[in-house]
Amino acid sequence: MPDTHARCIVITGGSRGIGRAVCLEFADPDTRIYFNYASSEEAARITESLVAEKGGTAIGIRVDVTSETEVIAFIKRIMTETGRIDVLVNNAGITRDGLLVRMKEADWDAVCDTNLKGAFFCLKATARSMMKQRFGRIINITSLVGVTGNAGQANYSAAKAGLIGLTRSAARELASRQITVNAVAPGFIDTDMTAALSKEAALAIVDQIPLGRAGLPADIAGAVAFLASDKAAYITGQVLHVNGGMFTP
Ligand code: NAP
Numbered sequence: 001m002p003d004t005h006a007r008c009i010v011i012t013g014g015s016r017g018i019g020r021a022v023c024l025e026f027a028d029p030d031t032r033i034y035f036n037y038a039s040s041e042e043a044a045r046i047t048e049s050l051v052a053e054k055g056g057t058a059i060g061i062r063v064d065v066t067s068e069t070e071v072i073a074f075i076k077r078i079m080t081e082t083g084r085i086d087v088l089v090n091n092a093g094i095t096r097d098g099l100l101v102r103m104k105e106a107d108w109d110a111v112c113d114t115n116l117k118g119a120f121f122c123l124k125a126t127a128r129s130m131m132k133q134r135f136g137r138i139i140n141i142t143s144l145v146g147v148t149g150n151a152g153q154a155n156y157s158a159a160k161a162g163l164i165g166l167t168r169s170a171a172r173e174l175a176s177r178q179i180t181v182n183a184v185a186p187g188f189i190d191t192d193m194t195a196a197l198s199k200e201a202a203l204a205i206v207d208q209i210p211l212g213r214a215g216l217p218a219d220i221a222g223a224v225a226f227l228a229s230d231k232a233a234y235i236t237g238q239v240l241h242v243n244g245g246m247f248t249p
Contacts, residue, residue, distance in 0.1 A: 008032050016037075019037075026087075026225065033059070034059050037063075075122070085126050088137070089228075093193070111155040116162045135177075137232075138182070144188075145160060146163060147239070167182060167239070186243065187241070188215060189215040194214070
C-alpha cells in the first residue's frame with residue numbers, strides 16, 4: 001500500500017552540494033525524500049545517513065536525468081511507494097566551460113541535456129500526478145548567469161536561461177491546478193562545482209559579493225524550502241535570486 005500520509009519530496013542531484021543541503025532542509029519524520037544522482041554512490045549513501053540522523057527518510061537512486069526512460073521509471077516507483085509527490089526540485093546540473101569559439105558540440109549538448117532537458121523530463125513525468133492531486137510545488141535551480149550571461153559559459157548560461165523560460169511557461173500551464181513553479185537563481189556557492197576554480201579566481205568573485213562571502217548550499221536550501229511552503233502559495237513563475245547581493249534584477 002502506498003504511504004499516502006507522508007509528504008513526498010523529490011530532488012534531482014541530491015548526492016552532493018546544493019541537492020544534499022535541500023535533502024537535509026526537508027528532513028523530518030513526516031517527510032519521505034527521494035533523490036537521484038548520476039554516479040556518486042558513496043556520496044548518495046552519506047546524504048541518506050545525514051537525513052536519517054535528522055529523523056528523516058531519504059532514498060537515493062541512481063537515475064540519469066538525461067534519460068527520459070530512467071526518469072519515468074524513477075517517478076513511477078515513487079508514485080507506487082507513496083501515491084503522491086508534493087514537491088519536485090530540479091537541481092541536477094553540470095558545467096563544461098570553455099570559450100564559445102572553441103566549444104565542442106558534445107559540451108553544449110551535455111550541459112543543455114542535463115540542466116534543461118533533464119528538468120523538462122522530470123517536470124513532465126511529475127506534473128500529471130500533481131494535476132490530479134490539485135497541488136504541487138516545483139522549484140527549478142537556475143543560475144545568476146542564466147540572467148547575466150558569463151564569458152566561458154555560453155552552454156551553461158543558455159541552459160539556465162532556458163530553465164527560466166520553462167519555469168514561466170509551466171507556471172502558467174499548471175496554475176489552475178494550484179501547482180506553483182518557481183526558480184531559484186544561486187550566485188556563487190561553495191560546492192564541488194565551484195571548487196574547480198583557482199583560489200585567485202574564487203577570491204575575485206567573492207570581492208564582488210556585497211555580503212562578503214561565497215554562499216553556502218544551506219543558503220539555497222532555505223530559499224527552496226520557502227518556495228515549497230504554504231507561505232509561498234501565491235508566488236508562481238518567479239525567479240528568486242540568492243546571491244549575497246551580487247546582482248539585482
Ligand atoms: P555539484 O556539487 O556538482 O552537484 C551536482 C549534482 O547533480 C550531483 O548530485 C550530481 O550527481 C547530480 N547530477 C549531475 N548530472 C546528473 C545527471 N545526468 N543525472 C542525475 N544527477 C546528475 O553541483 P552544485 O553546485 O550543488 O549545483 C547544484 C545546482 O545548482 C546545479 O543545477 C547548478 O547548475 C546550480 N548552481 C550552482 C551554483 C554554484 O555556485 N555551485 C551556482 C548557480 C547554480 P553525482 O554526484 O552522481 O555526480
